[in-house]
Amino acid sequence: MxxxxxxxxxxxxxxxxxxxxxxxxxxxxxxxxARPSTVKPFKLPKEMSIAGEDMPLDRLDVQESLDREILVNSYWQSNNLLMLKRSDKWFPVIAPIFASEGIPEDFKYLALIESGLQNIISPAGAAGPWQIMKATGLEAGLIINSEVDERYQMEKATRAACAYLKEAYELFGNWTLAAASYNMGMAGTGRRLQEQKVNSYYDLRLNSETARYVFRWAAVKHIHENLDEYGYVYHQTEGYKLPAFDTIQVQSAVVSWVDWAQEHGMTYKELRLYNPWIRSSKLTNSSNNTYAILVAK
Known part of the structure; x- marks a missing residue:
């Protein structure tokens, strides 16, 4: 044994x-x-501006708030890579609109923190890449009903966001507060400024979401403009792209978008993918509006 x-x-x-x-x-x-995995804090920049306005990084509370957002967002690698890929698809559409409307280009990063450049709807009812509330969209001239919702049309939604930001800038006098109000609303932001007798975003006591909002916006911008510093290896050739489109004007009712799509050499899925503002299988169009339908070449 x-x-x-x-x-x-x-x-x-x-x-x-x-x-x-x-x-x-x-x-x-x-x-x-060798695939080393190093988790470490990052040194904060000595200076940072957002929309052309300096952040008061000499203040310890501001440093800590910014540091939190840089750490949280820099280590969310999958989300950052997806946002980078979508940015290559949509920033070329957004940036020229901002330039024509006089909006600082840094606001394109606001769409990233709002929706990740996706056509989503929030529990509160804000919809589309710019997360526009129905009342705000209607005020900006968007068509919003059971069949059409232009909050999902990138160009029109971007112009609606510009209209809001310009009005907020005129009210508050700076882009930082305009951005904060995009999250909280102009009335809520103005009320808190008055109640607390201050005139700076950085001096306001706010709810946790709005208190983080501007810092998250600045952090995402900083990370995306300094990818090497945060360990990202990314090339624009890896980003998503829009196909080349033809545009067909529709001025009448459409009984069936499925049939319409087939008549124009595409599937219903493709029609809805390229025209996400279509929210129904038909178009009544009782107001005889003209709609530009994108059809891939």
Missing amino acids: KNNILNAIIGASVVLVAVIIVSSSIDDVHPAE
């Missing part, structure tokens, strides 16, 4: 040694690629 146990131990040892030798020889021929 003892001999059997001894023989088993010796046999197992021989096999283990053989495996180690073979593994070592394989590693010598095909050495494993």
